[in-house]
Amino acid sequence: MRRLTKELALATAAALALAGGAWADVIKVGVIAPTSGPYATYGTQFRTGVDTYQAIHGHEVDGDTVEFIWRDSGGVNPDQARSHAQELIIREGVDYLAGFTFTPNALAVAQIIDQSQTPTVIFNAATSIITEESGFFVRPSFTLWQVSAPLAEWAHGQGIEEVVIAVSDYNPGIDAETGFRTAFEAAGGTVLDTIRMPLATTDFAPFMQRVRDAGPDAVFAFLPAGPPTFAFVKAYNDNGLPGAGVQLLGTGETDETTLEALGDAALGVYTAYHYSPDHDSPENEAFLAKLFELHPDAVPNFSTVQAYDGAHVIYEMIRAAGTDGPAAIEAVKGLEWISPRGPVQIDPETRHITQNVYIREVVRDEDGQLVNREFETIEAVPDLGLVNDY
Amino acid sequence: MSSSASDVAPRRPLLAGRGLLWEAVILAVGVGLFFLFPYDLGFLSRILIMIVFVLSLDLVLGYAGVATLGQAAMYGTGAYAAGLIAIHVTASPLLGLAAGAVAGAGIAFVSGLVLMRAHGLTLLMLSIAVAQVLQEVANKARPLTGGADGLRGIRMDPILGLWEFDFIGRAGYWYVLTVLILVLLFLKVVVNSPLGLSARGIQESPERMRAIGTPVYWRLVWIYTIAGGIAGVAGALAAQVTALVSLEVFNFDHSAEALIMLVLGGAGRLYGAVVGVAIFMLVEHVAAAVDPFNWLFLIGALVLAVVFFVPAGLLGLPKALTGLVRR
């Protein structure tokens, strides 16, 4: 299926190469991500991240052209994700798969990539179990344990003794809840109440009442980005919780794509997360410079950088093993690099990314824009939660 | 034609020869597609499963004239039943299908006891509410269903012990195609049976059905139950082929899209469901590929065009359109 390109390149490549499959080739990467529907933002962010990576690092790896082929998964739709994966592998002849915003979509391709030995790079889907389901999954994104547990430890260190946990009643929410609770209780803190809120809810006043009634030092929240996080932060302010001395702790609630909509209500919210575009490093600066050059209107966020790093992982796998799936996976284990989010490594055991987690506060920057300003770093956090009995 | 001797036919076989033309065409097309599009078997399987699902709605809506927006309740229940059976009891595909059918029929029967008393908006809302409750139950039953991560760990045995589910989806495709043809034949028998005739009677005039001594409510519950069994089969097929079940099987969109596809093809005709699903999913597939951001325009316009320019009663599209499609 792969077509031979330049004869000259073939000759030189053959002369040079010892590593597997050394033609000058088009190496295809199939990306399955939502580009339509309510979650289309993810697809846009992924594309921006990949574009930026290719603009900086070129479209070729050792003479092979890397081509990304996009397929729309819509929302959570495992049937469609699976049939896209089949089609990408057998018709397009892709050697790598990537993307996946939602856990079920990723899990649905586990058996396929096992059978076809296709390394698959998860750009977002954040449930710990994913990398266990197939040895061909690599995940340079994050898990909720990874960010919520360090936040709990940090919060306890700040003198927060009693918290209420309020999460959306679905698996990522439960992951965040468990991660936070485990770490917080281990540190000696007390969880006064745990509230699991219906996923579809956007009126949070009653939950805020519950939080108030419990009278904690802080409330830790996790909700899916979008209307729920917006309404939650609004309700937190409207119900006078800041005045009652209840600090809001979160993870992705102050995501850059909803931050402006939140407005001043978000000021002073503390979150723990693995990336803020406000991150101060030359790598991030270079990344953002190229990104805004390509897409002046883009609002980069965690998923942009996850896709950017995902592209890096793919490039490195191609560099090391060409199209040999099992070898590529071996090669990626233990891979280290400096990402725009900071120094990172692929954990050889879990094939998940080990990364810094930053404690941030929402502030207005010099231009008056709302940003997540990092002020404390918890270094080299691995995926902490591989199992979760709900 | 008007002589009374020729009006009395001898006892007819269940499935008469010429009446199988459509099934033969669908089978031939199904086989042809396998060879024409060997790379799209996953997508094609999804179309075939959707046809089974829409056929189940056709029985309720197209024949009995009961408009609901909650058919996904039975589809989802069937999917979870098949998945759970595969994980905990037996990985035999056929037993999984049976489990899906029984579970779908069961939930249809129980909810039908409430639903089939209602009409109009109330019925629509009730049917939506049932699917929502089931979705929330599946979400809460995380240890069993995997919640929002999906029900994983489904590994099916080879079909009849002979054909392994392969990652290209060949075995899956033949399996789904076979089940679809069987479902079509089953429904063909049902709609031509006294039960099918009474369903059409109920659609035409429930009052009159009562006046000729039919317990309309129970008849509807029974029809809804059968349809639920078929929807359960569709869900089971999806669970087995994808090897994963997610909460989204209960989504409202799922029920609504099935309705759109059915009316697009023509409700009250079995092949209408086939044509409607094929056209809708193809349009969606192409439109989503061409302009993923704006394809909803096309779908919306398509729906309106069907409703406005092919003025149809409850029986769905007039022969004109299906004739056009049939070519």
Added chain:
Amino acid sequence: MSAGLEVRGLNKAFGGLTVSKNITLDLRPGDRKALIGPNGAGKTTFANLITGIDRPTSGEIRLDGRDLRPLSAARRVRAGVAKTFQITTLFKRLTVRENLRLAVLERERRGLRMFARADGDPAVEHEVAALLDQFGLLRHADAPVESLAYGQQRLIELALTLALRPRILILDEPAAGVPSSESHLIVEAIERLPSDLAVLIIEHDMKLVFQVARSIIVLVAGAILTEGTPSQIAADPRVRELYLGAAHG
């Protein structure tokens, strides 16, 4: 205990409004009775009480000595009490043959069968064909009901009800809406009804009533005013006044 329908002291009140007062009547096999009365006399309510659409406040309804009151409308049909409708409520998009087939199958309680062809039983088909023939509908057998003239639809209405093999047949304004040029079809059809059938005709059209009824019951304000042969009724001054008065009003 005797054969036929016995109604004893039937009362029906909606709230404070009494619409049926102490109605007592018998319908025996072979009877051809008519129920007449001015608008609002309670004719339709009476029919609804018999067929089970409404429940009486007090009084008895018996068929062959069996109490009908606990039975639902559908069960009463199966017990042998059937009624045609004022306004046709046929299965309009089904063919004439399918309409009758449906009625026969439901009467035979085969409506739940799903592994048999609806048109697969020669006995049923034979009966349907016979009914079509009896009402002169053979020519239109395979046309959808909605494509036929109104008079013919009334005939189908009659045939459909007869297909239930009732023992008590209530004809609710069988000629309503039928142009006079076609009304002879209805009269002929009623005259050809099985002779052992008990028939109660509820009708405005006096001409039709006097043509087919052998006994006439006059209902006024929910109560029976009088009952008699057509000639007795025609001679009754109270009835004359009622109808002449109504005609003037």
Added chain:
Amino acid sequence: MGTLLNILVDGVAYGMILFMISVGLSVTMGLMRVINLAHGGFAMLGGAGVHYLGARLGLPFVPAALLAIGAVVALAVPMERVLYRPIYRMGELQQVLATIGITFLMIASVNLWLGSTLLAIPLPDAWSGTVDLGFRSLPMHRLIVIGAGLATALGLWALIDRTGYGIRLRAAVDNRATASALGIDTGRIFAITFALGAGLAAFGGILGAELLPVDAYYPLRYMVHFLIVVAVGGMGSITGSFLAALGLGILDTTARYMVPDFGTIFFFLVTILVLALRPQGLLGRAA
């Protein structure tokens, strides 16, 4: 006790939003016997309009809101004439489909116009304060919502009960044929009512944006809520919608406070129960 009052206030505020958005739907559905799934779209368009005028063009809230409501009404009138008139005459199923199609078009339009992200509505600063009511300090915003809801209910009552339009409207809801026979121009009544309903939905959508945040997929996300209010209240009944919206708002809020884990199931089970017992809704007339 204090908590109960708090819950009540929150529930009432939520109910008022549901009422403002749903009441137009209920009246049009009762009047035209049309099942309209696209009604939430008008609420979204109102919100999207204010977002565009306020957040992007920088207009102050009140003129932005008035302009947006006006625009929605201006859009609803031709929509009624061109799209909905034929729909009134369709069967139930066709109505469901046609209005789903309209919903899709509305979503796609807003998606194209403003994108699929959250559309923030900048409220006046004065609204974000809190008011001390003694037993609790209540967000100004909730008070305004409750006040607006009550004002809407009262205004509608006066309109329906005290004006010629109201008399004609009630006649048309009761019996369309008789109303036309009496010389009432039902087409005009339809058009006015539809536009009024759309305007109210836009108003509710704007005011409620803090509780039901606006984005392109708003009409689908909240469709079931609005329709359930209509079904439970009874089609065509303003009082029914008011009671249903209030009841469901309080019920939903209480359930979320008391049993957050099972709030959704509880809400839908109660809905199923009510509709199973009273298929025509609380104050609807039996079919």
